[in-house]
Amino acid sequence: MNDKLLVVGSVAYDCIETPADSADFILGGSASYAALAASYFAPTMISAVVGNDFKDSDIKRLTARAIDLSDVRFDSSKPTFFWRGKYHKNFNSRETLDVRLNAYENFVPQLGKDAQGAKYVLLGNISPEIQAATLDLVKAPQYVILDTMDLWITTAAESLNNLIKRCDLLIVNDSEAKLLAGTQNIICAGNELLKSGAKTVVIKAGEFGAMLFHCEGFFVVPAYPITSLHDPTGAGDSFAGALAGYIAGAGKVDFETIKNGMLAGAATASMTVESFSCYKLEQYGIDEINRRREFIKNISKI
């Protein structure tokens, strides 16, 4: 057993168009965003697959943050998972223009000994089948965090519901929570998810922060007030990564630790969205994360 955080999810290349800018073949995917965020708080490993077009410079970006890539498979027969998306005017909505599973098509997760012994696991956003198959390989996970999205709620409800019961903390955004719980009241949605088998629930609400539904109480972390939204892609993955990293780094899973993990998540996600990929986050690093954590801590103080 080890105190590292194992991050499961996609490593991808994204082509993104926003109202103000565009970028091609930038490092994306839930595991990349989550692991880069987590790396500021705990030693982090990724389980994923990349293809024959994966760039050395992107390997270096991950290893520069001391992320352990021993469980990232290399598929020489196919390109890396690819996503092309466009944000509409004012970031009101986003459209997937192209998505290609590529290396993920027949991906069967395998874990080395180190990853098998991980105490802390973040099942970042990817199909519940891959999430479950990877979790099966971890021998004695102590705390499992599950992130998902509306696609899996509507297309893989049964697998997802089974997986939720195996996890310790479920992360969804506000519209996903309402969809999954079948109610439009966000507080009822959180409570319903607890009743239906989730042990602890975090509901992300973008510019309004995030809510924690925990057996010991209710908690709200406000969002860091950003004025320079550049690309919202990966905000949720970064939030989940920093939260999971904080918990693994603290080696504790109590109510107070989760609250502080959400603070870390809110600070980190606010930096992710200020650039494409994680460029701003990597550039500014822990000092700015800490400054934003302190700022957020004081926003609601009265």
Add this chain to the structure above:
Amino acid sequence: MNDKLLVVGSVAYDCIETPADSADFILGGSASYAALAASYFAPTMISAVVGNDFKDSDIKRLTARAIDLSDVRFDSSKPTFFWRGKYHKNFNSRETLDVRLNAYENFVPQLGKDAQGAKYVLLGNISPEIQAATLDLVKAPQYVILDTMDLWITTAAESLNNLIKRCDLLIVNDSEAKLLAGTQNIICAGNELLKSGAKTVVIKAGEFGAMLFHCEGFFVVPAYPITSLHDPTGAGDSFAGALAGYIAGAGKVDFETIKNGMLAGAATASMTVESFSCYKLEQYGIDEINRRREFIKNISKI
């Protein structure tokens, strides 16, 4: 001069249909909701007009809260302002089925000596023309709070913008703030409103609480987590009323007082929406308001 709060706005009869219930000819209108909320924090006066159908029992509801009705005109030739509305499934949207100005058609505000000397004024939601005409009658207002809605932003922009410059605190909800400021980022919207002439801005965001944009800093108050939404009508008016009442009651207008006023607003609004009209608020009163204030204070504590 006196320390009373003068509440300007509508006194109305509402017929409301929600997904679960309906009610006919219940006391509504921005001034009713705001004054009932404010009455828990400061002596409150209303400037409004009612018609020939206004019930003694509703006068008693207001005077039971010691609300001064000397500036409520009685128009014997017309009925009270009337609104019929319907909330759709899950309270996702609401529709106005009928609206009749009635007594407000040719209403010219007049104020008695006491109201003319009010230090604190809440211009509750009604046309900017009536708001401005009433404010003109107050001799030396010390702190003026302005609440408005999307209708006036789109149909009376010039009057509204002129009025904003005469006020000390502007209250709008998140979509109104974005509409008024012409940006989809809520933080940018708040900052833009400050730049364009508002001295202080509060943006209400329903289940996500409210944000304060003040020259001394930024503040977020979370919403009280309610699970029994019965009728959202008047939530914003109650929030504004309690905030204004708190400020008048404290006799101070500094940053800390406004923060505490928002706490009072959040607690009070959460009670308003648990029943039609203000029945729950009037039933539970200050003890429950205080309990919810304490609860909200601790929600974000870390």
